[in-house]
Amino acid sequence: MNIKGHLSWIGLDWGTSNLRAWGLDKAGQPLVSASSGTGMGGLNLQEFEPALLDVIGEWLAPFQNTRQVPVICCGMVGARDGWAEASYEKVPFKPEDMGEATSVPTLDKRLDVRILSGLSQHNPPDVMRGEETQIAGWLSKNPHWSGIVCLPGTHSKWVEIRQGEILGFSTFVTGEMFGLLVKHSLLASLANRSVWSDGAFLHGLNKGFDEPQKLTNRLFSLRARSLLEERQTVHASSEMSGLLIGFELKAMEKTWVNKKTILIGAKNLVARYKTAIQHLGGNAQCEAGNEMALAGLIAAARQMGVIAP
Amino acid sequence: MNIKGHLSWIGLDWGTSNLRAWGLDKAGQPLVSASSGTGMGGLNLQEFEPALLDVIGEWLAPFQNTRQVPVICCGMVGARDGWAEASYEKVPFKPEDMGEATSVPTLDKRLDVRILSGLSQHNPPDVMRGEETQIAGWLSKNPHWSGIVCLPGTHSKWVEIRQGEILGFSTFVTGEMFGLLVKHSLLASLANRSVWSDGAFLHGLNKGFDEPQKLTNRLFSLRARSLLEERQTVHASSEMSGLLIGFELKAMEKTWVNKKTILIGAKNLVARYKTAIQHLGGNAQCEAGNEMALAGLIAAARQMGVIAP
Structure with a gap:
């Protein structure tokens, strides 16, 4: 697909072992996607921007240095040893209230990188980074939903949701x-x-x-x-x-x-x-x-005003 | 202590990470002991004999090539990837019936190396190598004993014993x-x-x-x-x-x-x-x-006729 003139912002799911990127238009329609095995787990602080440009660099070709492209990120890229430490929202939490993001300065002036917050629970202590965005994606497709979501993986999450609100979770x-x-x-x-x-x-x-x-x-x-x-x-x-x-x-x-x-x-x-x-x-x-992460990133972009309401 | 003229045989507890040796007289009294961090875990087949001689070589000085010194071994040295694979006895098992040992040929003619059997259980499947000798040691000091023995470690063993007989165990x-x-x-x-x-x-x-x-x-x-x-x-x-x-x-x-x-x-x-x-x-x-392993090796030596009854 020819993305020139249409690409408006980029969504990123950047975990410990993988990076997946989508290029989207101003209405939140994905135009292009790419991925790499360059997870945040193996990167030093200076290596994040080059690793990102390896994957999305071509998409930025039409943009001048003066125009910034929002890059909305979720996942372990926001951990303490990631690109920049993003905060944690606290349960109980409604993903539709999401919107706090941590800005990351870049050398490439075309980029406007923002990392979404993770989610924390005080008792018993628990945290997630990335899964909250997938849940936000599920809830964007199923507003006011109640039930149990399980996100299996290295650290398997069980999440209790009532009327679109995350009440608590166990890893x-x-x-x-x-x-x-x-x-x-x-x-x-x-x-x-x-x-x-x-x-x-x-x-x-x-x-x-x-x-x-x-x-x-x-x-x-x-x-x-x-x-x-x-x-x-x-x-x-x-x-x-x-x-x-x-x-x-x-x-x-x-x-x-x-x-x-x-x-x-x-x-x-x-x-x-x-x-x-x-x-x-x-x-x-x-x-x-992947689909849920994309839907969650789109929901976040809408809340952040990156996509017109 | 001057061991010359008194040392009659050697007991060895050779596990994955350590080797402990005792030199004993013909009545089963320990005369000398030594240990090293050369466990069987890091050794190739050809490296066992030199690793053993590093620890007990000096004790052998008084012996001629024609006289063989029994070296009774327990532990993971008898595992499949050890010096030689020793068999497993099966539960229920009385350590006082022990005596099956696997002979290992050596270049040094003074050595007569024998590895004691491990112990296995069919249902549920379980195995031990070395702990059975420590239990034999405990039972040699407490004949016909009944109760529970726990041997904590990398692989923690719980052993049920009735009247000196090992009924079963869980690792x-x-x-x-x-x-x-x-x-x-x-x-x-x-x-x-x-x-x-x-x-x-x-x-x-x-x-x-x-x-x-x-x-x-x-x-x-x-x-x-x-x-x-x-x-x-x-x-x-x-x-x-x-x-x-x-x-x-x-x-x-x-x-x-x-x-x-x-x-x-x-x-x-x-x-x-x-x-x-x-x-x-x-x-x-x-x-x-250590004390129980030594007592178990002495009990085995007695059963094998290395110590006079």
Whole structure:
């Protein structure tokens, strides 16, 4: 698509491991998108602007130095060790009230970078950066909605919403724990030669859900079984994933049982959570994380006056 | 002590990270001991014999090539990726029946290396290597004993014993999980600047014990609190240790409540577990892991005929 003359602002979802950008017109219609694996996790302070220009530089060609293009960002780019530390809004919080953003100075005069606030909870202590924008996207499509949203990932979030207001949330380090076990633990070599198995996933899921208190025992048991049984095909990763997700679903059981959980995130991961929830007798609906982030950025742009009301 | 003329055999506790050796006389009296940080974890097959000679080489000086010195080993040195793979005995198992050992050929003709078997359990799958020798040591001092032995560590073992027979056991990856979190997780930098606090340990212990299903949520909460509260002094490591030990103690609650748990292991660690068990209303007694390993090796030597009956 020829974006010249139409591109008005840029939306950015910049997490720890990835950067996704959309170029949009003044009505909030996306014209172009791009992404890179340059997450904020690997960047020094001086590297953010070049990393951003690597992805969106071409889109800026038509603009003169005197005209600034709003770049609205969400995600870990606003963490303490990100590009600039953005504040936290506090629960209870209505995403439709969003609008506080932290401006970041840039060398390139065409850019007007603003990082959206994260969301915090005092008791028990919890924080998010990026997920609040995906939730804002969901709520922009479903105003005054009430229910439970789960955003699986490195740090899985469970969010309680009433009439469009985020009441509270809980984070589980499910994805991070899986990564630590697969990369650095006694299960690493086993995980390394694992083949995915839906059956092993559901087996682990049942164990994690039925006996969550045995989690750190079951992980050893997986290793011991491989030593004692000498199977050719190994499904340790699937079973570990099931164990950890079952553990998480047990802890949150009261919030999702008898309700429909909205799952927002990466396609394969939300599908895995949906399978798990359905297997345990629940009900879930998958939404694409990218689409929700985009919708949330558009909602923020509207609130900030970047898009005409 | 002058060991010349008295040293008859050598006992070895060779784990993943450490090697401890004792030189003993023909009656089973220890004459000399030594240790090194050369655990089996870092060694290739050819490196075991030199690593052993580094520690016990001097003790062998009086012996001619024609005379072989029995070297009785327990621990991970008998794992698949150790010096030689030793077999597993199976539960139920009486350590007093021990005696199967795997011989390892050596270049140095003075050595007669034998690795004691580990212990396995089929359902649920579990294994140990080294702890069975410490238990044998405990039982050699307390024949026909019944009760619960806990051996805290990287892989914490809970062992049920009746009349000197090991009926079954459960392993928890408590220590390994703690290491992964401290070294590789989002909590690493926080753990890095942590100061130990008994209060924070007991606070974590209560949380881990009272709400084990929230373990992976509490771990994130620790991180979130540090972001929100900006404390000068951080006790994250103590609280993580408490959380993980509380989790383990909850899972094993039925086995230790209303009984006295025998804790065998490293001094600081068994003391921490004793504090935890007493805080939760239980009763525990600490025994030094080294002493129990030595006693177990002596018991094995006697069964193998290395020590005269």
